[in-house]
Amino acid sequence: MMVPARLPVAPRPFRDELVTSWMARVAARYGAEPFELMVFLAGQAGRYAGARQIDDVVPDMGLLRLWAKACRIDPERLRRRSLASRYPGRPQGWLLTETVPVCLACFDADVAAGRDAYLRKNWRLAEQVVCPEHRTMLLDRCPACRGHLRLSLRMLNGLLRPFCRKC
Template identity: 80%
Template sequence: MVSARLPVAPRPFMDELLSSWMARVAARYGSEPRELMVYLAGQGGRDAGARQVDDVAPDMELLRLWAQACRIDPERLRRRSLASRYPDRPEGWLLTEIVPVCLACFDADVAACRDAYLRGHWRLAEQVGCPAHRTMFLDLCPTCRGRLRPSFRLLNGMLRPFCRKCDAVLTSRGGEEGSSKRDFAIGVLEFQRQISRIIRRDPSRLVRLEQAIRTLWAPLDRDGATRPVLALWFEQSGWNCPYEARAAVGSSAPLQHLSVRWRALTLVILHYLFGAELVPGAVLPEAALVLFRRAAPMPWLAQSRDARNRKGKRTIEASAERVHRLSKRPVHRLNGNFLDERGDFGRIHP
């Protein structure tokens, strides 16, 4: 069969996600990307319609289908993938599911008389706020409070983002943001800039940073606990991990499974524990030791024979060994690990 040629196909923006561009192309025909993919696959793409294009590392067969239909160089589309834009970034630092958005960026698109679109850097795991507008990203619809999955529709000649669930237009106009929220966003933006620099320039510090984050989201004390180690950081006794964050507990890449607010809170805790560097050094602070000693043994907790011989210094590896030893001891039934148990964690920081 002869491949289809679409009469109208907008060009991708420089910082646009592949999935966002495809959604805009489909919206021009009152369709969704999957429906248009099925149509293009039926014109010569065999079973391609059953698959979705991955923003991280897309299938070139699918990209060629879209490139032929839209009269665009497939290499140009490949360069829009996250693997091409961030070749040295570990996969654990890329979001794979919900893409958080900045409503102010959408309004800026409208003010510039162009289609709204999803930015590529919104899929970076450490990005929790918009540097341009100094606001926190959203992954919940401000109208229906459901999980946000934007769709694009024509409105006044331009494609605007709508909530797929409640059909509300996504805009920051009319919303009020308190000074406390803006101050919090500004503080978190500094943390995310520091982590971005570590990811780009300092592999050795990145290893320690990833280990600290995994330990914070490790289960408490024994396998099967649904409460993460960072529960000890809260004031509330008997605090239970919300359902939305359960997938991150015990994961090797916790930030991939967390909403914006939980990723931001993780950055705040890192700042409290390890200061401006956000990365543990050779000697762990006492507050970090209190948390890390309560972690259940996990495969990624490394053991080091050299750490045993060091006296007067407690490193990450040494504390991991202590975690393994403590995990073999009996755990009191009122330690607060599970939903039906109670425990007085107290507050470990002033």
């Protein structure tokens, strides 16, 4: 029987953070993408090697438990970060699933506060087109390459910063 991995470093989720954002921050600490770390954790737990990505809307509790155990965190705390839990009764069509638009000013505020950049839960709401804090449009395209925004987190000066995967 294989013993599930325990990660020595795992940042705690922010109050308004998406589950997938937290997972990206954990994985980035190890120079990996979330799916790579998911496959590693699933393999260490003796589970299926065909691990899949976590869904922010209704995450698979088995996968959440796997991450929770590896990161020494209560799985219920992670489940409460799901969009279905945060917005009960909301039709799933009102939650963005493909691309998460972002507020660049929020990322700048993260830098100014000396914390990792992260994706906020309200950015996944279909009706949210302006950041309520900074009053700026949420962007779903990279300002540099104009492609659909696909963020990756990388370590810079000891903190995680967002980067476009395309450019």
